[in-house]
Amino acid sequence: MEFNNTEVAFKHKSNFELKRAYWLFKLLSMGYLSILGRKFLNLLLTLKFPVDFIILKSVYPQFCGGRDIAECTPVIKSLIKNGVYSTLDYSVEACKNENDFEKSMQKCLNILDDIDRSKSSKFIVFKPSSVGSLELYRKIGSNVKLSELEERQLDAVESRFNKICTQAKEKQMKVLIDAEESWIQSAIDKLVINQMLIFNKKEALVFNTVQAYRHDRYDYLINLHKKYKGKIKIGIKLVRGAYMEKENNRANKYGYKSPICKSKNLTDRSFNDCLKHILKNINDYNLFMGSHNEKSNILACKLMDELKLKKDDKRVWFSQLYGMSDNISFNLSKHGYNVAKYLPYGPINEVMPYLIRRLNENSSISSQTNRELQLIKSEMIRRNIN
Ligand SMILES: Cc1cc2nc3c(=O)[nH]c(=O)nc-3n(C[C@H](O)[C@H](O)[C@H](O)COP(=O)(O)OP(=O)(O)OC[C@H]3O[C@@H](n4cnc5c(N)ncnc54)[C@H](O)[C@@H]3O)c2cc1C
Numbered sequence: 001m002e003f004n005n006t007e008v009a010f011k012h013k014s015n016f017e018l019k020r021a022y023w024l025f026k027l028l029s030m031g032y033l034s035i036l037g038r039k040f041l042n043l044l045l046t047l048k049f050p051v052d053f054i055i056l057k058s059v060y061p062q063f064c065g066g067r068d069i070a071e072c073t074p075v076i077k078s079l080i081k082n083g084v085y086s087t088l089d090y091s092v093e094a095c096k097n098e099n100d101f102e103k104s105m106q107k108c109l110n111i112l113d114d115i116d117r118s119k120s121s122k123f124i125v126f127k128p129s130s131v132g133s134l135e136l137y138r139k140i141g142s143n144v145k146l147s148e149l150e151e152r153q154l155d156a157v158e159s160r161f162n163k164i165c166t167q168a169k170e171k172q173m174k175v176l177i178d179a180e181e182s183w184i185q186s187a188i189d190k191l192v193i194n195q196m197l198i199f200n201k202k203e204a205l206v207f208n209t210v211q212a213y214r215h216d217r218y219d220y221l222i223n224l225h226k227k228y229k230g231k232i233k234i235g236i237k238l239v240r241g242a243y244m245e246k247e248n249n250r251a252n253k254y255g256y257k258s259p260i261c262k263s264k265n266l267t268d269r270s271f272n273d274c275l276k277h278i279l280k281n282i283n284d285y286n287l288f289m290g291s292h293n294e295k296s297n298i299l300a301c302k303l304m305d306e307l308k309l310k311k312d313d314k315r316v317w318f319s320q321l322y323g324m325s326d327n328i329s330f331n332l333s334k335h336g337y338n339v340a341k342y343l344p345y346g347p348i349n350e351v352m353p354y355l356i357r358r359l360n361e362n363s364s365i366s367s368q369t370n371r372e373l374q375l376i377k378s379e380m381i382r383r384n385i386n
Pocket residue numbers: 177178179180209211213239240241242243244260261262263264265267289290291292293296319320321342365368
């Protein structure tokens with residue numbers, strides 16, 4: 001399995017789109033210029049300067065599908081034409097009150113309604129913090145006694161999880177539930193397991209997320225397996241984890257041991273251990289692996305081969321974010337593996353925090369950005385454009 005075939009990787013991109021991606025990644029790779037650019041953008045946003053037009057013509061189309069589902073349709077079509085499924089992600093962050101939570105749930109239900117008409121999606125995804133309060137999750141996780149109001153709020157959260165899963169089942173879709181910060185994750189783990197116990201009896205409809213950068217997650221997985229093996233199919237989205245800095249800072253601030261592995265090598269080892277455990281026990285699991293790491297994707301293919309699993313075994317899915325690592329997604333799909341890109345969408349002001357995270361991530365992991373740039377350049381040379 002190789003990920004260097006740029007013709008396959010960028011077949012879905014026009015020359016114009018390719019050049020736009022080139023300039024974007026070029027800017028992100030330019031250390032100080034990139035920092036200045038992002039600071040300037042933050043300043044414009046703070047001053048409520050109308051930046052929509054600039055965003056819409058630059059970063060937005062690289063990382064988002066559109067402002068609503070209709071606008072995403074051409075993107076979804078072009079992905080599926082090249083064998084890649086879309087996982088629509090209404091990328092709203094920082095929901096604060098019951099109204100916001102209801103609205104987010106409704107967005108998920110709308111996706112399930114609209115997407116039902118196309119055969120280009122198999123999964124829906126939501127963030128627990130978009131349907132319930134962070135403070136409530138934190139309290140549950142710390143075993144603090146809930147007030148009557150909080151008990152009612154918890155019932156409402158469970159009901160939102162359940163409504164999304166029920167509708168997904170009707171539409172024959174699967175539900176991925178994102179993982180967030182460790183201090184809210186134990187509450188989420190419990191809520192997700194409750195839904196798995198309802199919906200995962202015969203096949204995995206509900207997926208919890210395991211963040212391998214947490215040093216306790218391999219043991220968590222092994223215990224989950226011991227407890228539920230034979231009772232349900234355990235759906236797992238396996239990722240490395242996105243909140244490392246926040247986790248370490250909080251642990252420092254409050255003086256407890258950080259839940260994050262001490263080094264990247266240890267995170268990689270934890271990721272590989274989780275991956276091997278799941279694939280070796282695939283009869284008890286469904287796996288959705290979210291990673292831009294080429295070695296991890298190659299390892300998964302190799303293990304599937306060794307274990308004599310078919311490339312398109314319906315229990316194993318690969319995923320990358322829209323606008324990133326197309327070389328992995330499209331080459332995997334070309335070789336017959338199941339691939340679904342996360343496709344964030346939403347109005348510009350609502351997806352702005354997501355876009356800023358993408359810009360920051362692509363600037364901080366310079367090896368990833370340089371790799372993207374190198375692949376785009378090769379394809380521009382191959383197409384003879386400059
Ligand atoms: C489809 C998809 C879904 C995702 N869903 C979620 C989600 O629900 N929750 C979530 O938290 N994240 C999620 N992510 C993000 C993911 O967790 C990673 O942050 C991101 O994908 C980078 O990891 P990698 O495996 O792609 O690449 P790599 O570049 O190999 O890994 C980078 C990651 O390694 C870890 N790391 C880096 N340096 C160190 C260090 N010094 N010590 C310890 N660990 C280190 C961090 O987790 C960092 O993000 C998702 C990603 C994808 C592609």
